[in-house]
Amino acid sequence: MxxxxxxxxxxxxxxxxxxxxxxxxxxxxxxxxxxxxxxxxxxxxxxxxxxxxxxxxxxxxxxxxxxxxxxxxxxxxxxxxxxxxxxxxQKPETDTRSALAEPVPCPVAFPASNLMPVVNPLDWNAYPYPFIYNQIDPDLFPVDGWRECTRQALGRRNLLDWASDSVESDSPRLVQQLRQRLLNTRGIYVEDDEILVTLGSQNALFLLGTIFAKFGKPIALEDPGFFGARNAFRLAGSELVGVPVDGDGLIPAEIPEGCQLIFTTPSHQFPTMVTMSQTRREELLEAAERRDFLIIEDDYEAEMNYVSKSSPSMRSMDRNGRVIYVGSLSKTLSPGIRLGFIVAHRDIIREARVARGVMMRHPPTIVQEIVALFFQLGHYDAHLRNIERRYKKRWHAMNNALSRHLGMLERTESEGGTSFWLTGPEGFDASALARRLRGKGVLIDRGQDYYLNCNDKRSFRLGFAYVPLSKLEQGIKIIADEVWALL
CATH class of the missing domain: 1.10.10.10 (Winged helix-like DNA-binding domain superfamily/Winged helix DNA-binding domain)
Known part of the structure; x- marks a missing residue:
C-alpha cells in the first residue's frame, strides 16, 4: 500500500x-x-x-x-x-455546517459595549517604534533563570506540589516568597490568609469589583485613570465616578459622597505618572476613616524610581484595615506570566477567594511554583536590579529627548516608571496624531482612552520599555515632526 x-x-x-x-x-x-x-x-x-x-x-x-x-x-x-x-x-456524525451557504447569525443582539478594548494592533512589535505601555523588552527577560526554575518545578519530586487540583488554595511557597521578598520591601507585613494570588492585577480588580458590587454603591476612580480598572468594575455592574488628579495625585476633596471604594495608583499615577504626595496620602487615609470607604491601592511600577526613593505604600500607612493592596509581576517579570495578588483584611480575602474559585478555581499552580522558585533562588532580585539599571538609562534618555524635541507640549513631572504623559494646547487632537504616527511606524497610546468619558483628546502617553535605547531619540523626532504638523 x-x-x-x-x-x-x-x-x-x-x-x-x-x-x-x-x-x-x-x-x-x-x-x-x-x-x-x-x-x-x-x-x-x-x-x-x-x-x-x-x-x-x-x-x-x-x-x-x-x-x-x-x-x-x-x-x-x-x-x-x-x-x-x-x-x-473527530467531529460528530451529523455536521450541517458544510450545507450552509451563509454563516448562521447570532441569536442574541448584544447592545453597544461601554468597555474599552485595547486599541493597539496585534502585530505591535513589528512596528519600529512601539511607544506603548504594558510591554517589556524580551532581551531583558532572564531566560536561563526561568528555565532552571521550570526544570526544578517539573521534577518528579515536585509533581504533587502542582499536578493536583488545589481547589481554592494558593502555592504556600509563592505566598511565603511574596511576603518575604516583595511585600516587606513596601513595608507590608501580613499573614498568609491576608494574601490571594490572581491572574494579574486585572483579574484582581474584577474579583474586587464582583464581591463589592452587591453593596450597590459607586466606585470612584482617578480621571484620567487605568481603563483596565474601569472595565473590571463596569463588568461587575458598579456605577463609576471620576475623581480629578493634579501634580500631587488624586484629590481626596473631590471624592463624591456615598462611594464604597476608591481606586488609586499612588506610586505612579496611571497614566500621568505623577507620584502622590505624602500629604495627599495622609489626607486620603483620613477621609477613608471619616467617610467610611475603602481604598484600592494599585502599586503600579512602585519599583521604578530613578530620581528619588520609592514612597511608602498606603497599605503600610494603614492602621484600620481600609487599604486593599493590588500588585502584579507584569512590569517586573512578564505580562505573559499573568500573576498578581491582593493583600487585604482576611475577611475580604475570604470573599475574594470564594469568587475566584467560582470563576476559575485558582491560577495555574505550576506557574505559581515556578515563580516561587524564581524568587527563592534569587533570580527575581537579580532581574529587578538589572531592569532598574536598564530602564533608568532609557528614562533619562527619553526625558532628555522629550526636552529637546517636544518642549512645545506640557509634560507632567515624574520620578520614574516606564512612560511619559504629554498634553497639547486647546484644540490639539492626540488621536489624530496617533493615526498619523502609525503610518510612520510609530505607536503611541492616545490619551482619550484613559478618561472616564473619553472626552479629552489633547493628551497622549509614551511608553519606552520595549523601544531600544538606540532608537529612542529618532522615534521622538518623528513624533515631534507630526506634532508640529498638527499645531
Missing amino acids: SSTTPRFLKLPEASSLSLRDQICEVVSAAIMSDALAYDRPLPSCRELAEQFSVSRNTVFAAYNRLVDLEFLVSRDRSGYFVNPQMALA
Whole structure:
C-alpha cells in the first residue's frame, strides 16, 4: 500500500517552534481536521523531508513524537498511519455546517459595549517604534533563570506540589516568597490568609469589583485613570465616578459622597505618572476613616524610581484595615506570566477567594511554583536590579529627548516608571496624531482612552520599555515632526 504526499501540508512561514515541532503541528492539525486517510500510510520520512526541505532525521523525530502523543501508529515494514483511535476525537456524525451557504447569525443582539478594548494592533512589535505601555523588552527577560526554575518545578519530586487540583488554595511557597521578598520591601507585613494570588492585577480588580458590587454603591476612580480598572468594575455592574488628579495625585476633596471604594495608583499615577504626595496620602487615609470607604491601592511600577526613593505604600500607612493592596509581576517579570495578588483584611480575602474559585478555581499552580522558585533562588532580585539599571538609562534618555524635541507640549513631572504623559494646547487632537504616527511606524497610546468619558483628546502617553535605547531619540523626532504638523 503506497503513500501519497499530501501537498496541502505546508510548514508555517513564520514560527517560533523548532522544525520538529512545526511538523508535529501541521500533521496533528491535519489529523484533527480529518484531512488524512486512516487506511493509507503517511509520506515516508524521505518524501516529507524533500517536501519540507528539512532533514530526514527531523521528520523521523516528528513522526515518533506524534506516535508518543498517540496521533500516529507505526507498523513494521508499512510506515506510519493515523491512529484509528483518533476517529473518536473527530467531529460528530451529523455536521450541517458544510450545507450552509451563509454563516448562521447570532441569536442574541448584544447592545453597544461601554468597555474599552485595547486599541493597539496585534502585530505591535513589528512596528519600529512601539511607544506603548504594558510591554517589556524580551532581551531583558532572564531566560536561563526561568528555565532552571521550570526544570526544578517539573521534577518528579515536585509533581504533587502542582499536578493536583488545589481547589481554592494558593502555592504556600509563592505566598511565603511574596511576603518575604516583595511585600516587606513596601513595608507590608501580613499573614498568609491576608494574601490571594490572581491572574494579574486585572483579574484582581474584577474579583474586587464582583464581591463589592452587591453593596450597590459607586466606585470612584482617578480621571484620567487605568481603563483596565474601569472595565473590571463596569463588568461587575458598579456605577463609576471620576475623581480629578493634579501634580500631587488624586484629590481626596473631590471624592463624591456615598462611594464604597476608591481606586488609586499612588506610586505612579496611571497614566500621568505623577507620584502622590505624602500629604495627599495622609489626607486620603483620613477621609477613608471619616467617610467610611475603602481604598484600592494599585502599586503600579512602585519599583521604578530613578530620581528619588520609592514612597511608602498606603497599605503600610494603614492602621484600620481600609487599604486593599493590588500588585502584579507584569512590569517586573512578564505580562505573559499573568500573576498578581491582593493583600487585604482576611475577611475580604475570604470573599475574594470564594469568587475566584467560582470563576476559575485558582491560577495555574505550576506557574505559581515556578515563580516561587524564581524568587527563592534569587533570580527575581537579580532581574529587578538589572531592569532598574536598564530602564533608568532609557528614562533619562527619553526625558532628555522629550526636552529637546517636544518642549512645545506640557509634560507632567515624574520620578520614574516606564512612560511619559504629554498634553497639547486647546484644540490639539492626540488621536489624530496617533493615526498619523502609525503610518510612520510609530505607536503611541492616545490619551482619550484613559478618561472616564473619553472626552479629552489633547493628551497622549509614551511608553519606552520595549523601544531600544538606540532608537529612542529618532522615534521622538518623528513624533515631534507630526506634532508640529498638527499645531
